[in-house]
Amino acid sequence: MRIFANICNKQQGIKYMHLRKRNIISILNKKRRLFPLVGMLGIRQSAKSTILRDIVAKKESLPYFTLDRPEILKIFKSKPESFIKAETENFQRPIIIDEAQKAPKLFDVLKTIADEEKRRGMIILTGSVDFSKASGVKETLTGRIGLSKLYPFILSEIREEPYKFNTSELKQQVLSNLNHNNSYLNSVSKDIGTYLERGGMPSVCKISEEHERELIMEELLQSLCYRDLLQLKGARYDGAIARELLSLIAKNPEFVRSDFARHMHEDARVIEKHLQGLEALFAIYRITALAKSNSEHRFCIWDAGICKYLGALESTCLKSFIINQFKAKFEYNAMPQPLTQYYSSRGNTKIDLIFITKKSSFPLIITDQSTLSSAQLLSMKMLLKNNLFSEIFVAAPITQSYSITEKIRILPYYAFYG
Secondary structure, three states: HHHHHHHHHHHHHHHHHHHHOOHHHHHHHHHOOOOEEEEEEEOOOOOOHHHHHHHHHHHOOOOOEOOOOOOHHHHHHHHHHHHHHHOOOOOOOOOOEOOOHOOOHHHHHHHHHHHOOOOOOOOOEEOOOHHHHOOOOOOOOOOOOOEOOOOOOHHHHHHHOOOOOOOOHHHHHHHOOOOOHHHHHHHHHHHHHHHHOOOOOOOOOOOOOOOHHHHHHHHHHHHHHHHHHHHHHOOOHHHHHHHHHHHHHHHHOOOOHHHHHHOOOHHHHHHHHHHHHHHHHHEEEEEEEEHHHHOOOEEEEEEEHHHHOOOOOOOHHHHHHHHHHHHHHHHHHOOOOOOOEEEHHHHHOEEEEEEEEOOEEEEEOOOOOOOOOHHHHHHHHHHHHHOOOOOOEEEEOOOOOOEEEEOOOEEEEEHHOO
């Protein structure tokens, strides 16, 4: 009985995490007032369905249909327009369609409905695949659909705190995070440590037992590589190649396509195809090179906990954490996403992440060491001397921020929470 009770308590805890307030809801509501169609995209198990079914649909008494159910999918493949017209009461109330990419022909119908009815917020869609890249959808619905991406929990959502992000100037935002008392910052630091172990996926992040987390993570990876990827249109995929790629990305954050091809003894075109497929499923982030002469891209796993499970170092998990924090906050504030790049040359000269907005850039080196080597310091000074960057920041496992020079500043992990 005690074991059964523990299982029930954990299931209730997972359900509670899925139902926790998400910052994406406010931007979804704004887009519902602007576009006839609204879409929420994101990695599987990020709580897209839960947000729309158990929060939005219940609050507003909206019809909800998921194409994961074969009988519903059959209807949307055979007679979508008449079904939508009936369920929306002749387009007088919104309707929610989950996993819409499973019925590609539906998008032609949605395009017609949007053009003819011209009502805002009529149809809300979700998808675990990028509609425009790899779902077989020919129409991009440009100008008719307002798309938002749901990321894993950012730390403020896990802590159930309002997040402050009212500027596109990342330097200003990051440095403002240092202006808290020590007790608060110690609490944030502890939670970041937990986040780097468990990540921000709702079904995992509150499970304390490592073995149980790993079971869920492996099931998620298996589903991504051996089910979702194989359902993408327009290419043939191999689940084993995709699974190995994810492990290599986690363990070798500086690998580029040619490195993967050489390590796996595969053609570079095959590798690129699978990378594009994983990107379309929101399983990886693509990081472009700053140098115009270098066209090779790097990649990062979408969630810090998955990074950890796949064997990544702490610095790589932190990289995933920072990318998620920044991208989610720009997304939920309806601001254009910053360009995410890296810089690398011979020796120790490298910048792990460079976030570029319309007005500024934010170059960041990530390390799991509390001190920097003389070679690292020399390389940073050379980059500054050559005017490649006006200043450089370093994320390190320290307790207090400090400056090495006027243009080189070392920041603790908690600077990237907001």
